[in-house]
Ligand SMILES: Nc1ncnc2c1ncn2[C@@H]1O[C@H](COP(=O)(O)OP(=O)(O)OP(=O)(O)O)[C@@H](O)[C@H]1O
């Protein structure tokens with residue numbers, strides 16, 4: 030129903046520390062975008078500014094064609110799920126969910142219908158008469174979700190809405206959120222710590238670090254081609270090779286070894302996944318080959334994880350193919366050009 | 375063994391409290407018991423008198439009005455105080471208690487000066503051309519309400535500030551996101567969560583006003599007796615201790631019944647918010 034644009038947002042609570050710095054996001058109509066990032070990086074702050082609960086120090090928020098940067102919170106008509114649920118303790122589950130509809134002055138019959146509908150979708154029908162204090166954490170979280178969904182908002186903001194559910198319910202609920210979001214064509218922002226969750230549910234992911242968006246891309250692109258050291262670390266890359274220069278054909282590492290990889294400006298590190306490093310029999314003349322010695326071995330079920338000391342530094346290697354190798358054995362590793370990714374700092 | 379000795383050690387204090395609580399009460403009842411005839415009749419006769427009915431009604435009405443006035447003034451004040459930074463909040467909480475540290479008589483004399491025919495209040499109204507001649511406020515029911523409200527406002531505010539600081543501010547934010555403006559938020563979200571604090575404050579103010587003596591005596595004068603001043607008049611001016619004790623007992627019963635009713639209401643409302 031509406032495209033949401035966040036332009037050059039800056040935020041400081043005390044006028045000194047910048048919590049958000051020049052943060053921009055552009056979310057297409059009906060898209061679900063996840064904000065992924067470590068604790069304290071400013072995810073909740075961003076969401077609260079978009080909702081209108083906090084005033085940005087600088088920057089604009091635009092929905093559709095309308096600049097809503099100065100619109101008060103109760104006129105924005107967004108749906109929001111709070112990290113701490115924020116249910117109304119004095120109202121029953123039914124009335125908690127009905128609150129937004131009453132504000133919109135719907136008639137009783139419509140309210141009854143819509144609330145019952147959303148309660149059944151969220152599996153809360155039997156709890157309609159209970160009060161929040163009489164619910165488990167997971168149930169409270171679902172009430173909070175139902176309360177936001179029932180008003181069918183043009184923009185839905187979710188602050189870690191699944192963090193308190195057990196693994197199974199978590200997967201069910203995230204699929205349910207995704208289904209509803211697509212069905213009702215809501216533009217949504219989903220904040221999470223959890224990579225798997227965010228990859229599974231989103232059209233796009235914004236990885237945040239210290240108040241900035243490090244990368245804003247599809248889940249596939251984030252997973253396969255992280256752009257910065259932070260993003261790569263955050264989504265599970267483990268091998269980082271520091272580079273000091275590029276000679277037009279290959280990167281020069283700190284240890285004066287040349288590694289060929291895709292040329293990119295501002296490259297500070299090269300990275301490669303452990304299972305993409307090949308253990309080869311004989312050193313051929315191909316590029317990116319390095320010798321090393323196994324210093325540790327761990328069994329991972331379907332593979333062995335070797336820790337190999339090389340002149341590039343210590344590398345983690347996952348091997349599925351070879352017979353098990355032992356400690357102190359010398360190996361030759363190949364870091365294929367196509368798998369070696371350049372990273373900015 | 376230890377428990378028993380603890381009880382033994384507590385016994386003197388317990389007996390002391392018992393005596394000092396109930397002895398005066400019994401002393402109040404005794405004059406009505408001394409009347410040889412059946413004492414139910416005493417109460418009936420007292421209640422039948424239209425003068426006495428007026429006094430009882432006035433007592434309740436003044437207590438009710440004062441409670442409402444204090445609540446309406448105290449709630450916004452308490453919300454404002456509770457929403458300050460912790461340091462400022464603590465300072466304001468102490469300042470608000472200040473009126474209670476001054477002597478009741480002095481406090482009421484101040485009001486006599488303010489509310490009198492040539493008082494500050496009338497001066498102000500005249501200067502603003504809201505009235506053309508001084509109006510009578512002193513020695514009316516209104517004066518008693520004003521004086522009592524001033525006296526009990528700190529108690530209400532203190533009781534409310536406690537409740538408000540415990541409130542989860544995110545519930546207000548959630549309501550705002552769902553479309554509630556400031557007023558809707560106040561009446562649909564904030565106040566309903568403050569029932570315990572509001573009722574506690576109301577009990578204290580109501581019971582306090584109903585039984586207060588100095589304020590109605592000094593600001594109400596002789597023509598606006600309430601039960602407390604009636605007791606004094608009966609006992610001290612007329613020397614009729616029997617009648618004084620009848621009024622006293624009716625006053626006690628009324629307060630207890632009202633407090634009991636509000637307590638019941640509180641328990642019922644409390645079920646919903648076992649620390650959500
Ligand atoms: N009211 C506030 N006053 C001052 N600083 C604040 C306030 N709220 C948050 N911060 C700071 O702003 C930063 C970002 O906080 P925010 O709540 O946005 O993090 P988050 O990414 O949501 O973290 P989490 O994953 O733990 O929820 C943190 O360093 C936090 O300490």
Ligand SMILES: [Mg+2]
Pocket residue numbers: 072073074112188
């Ligand atoms: Mg957060």
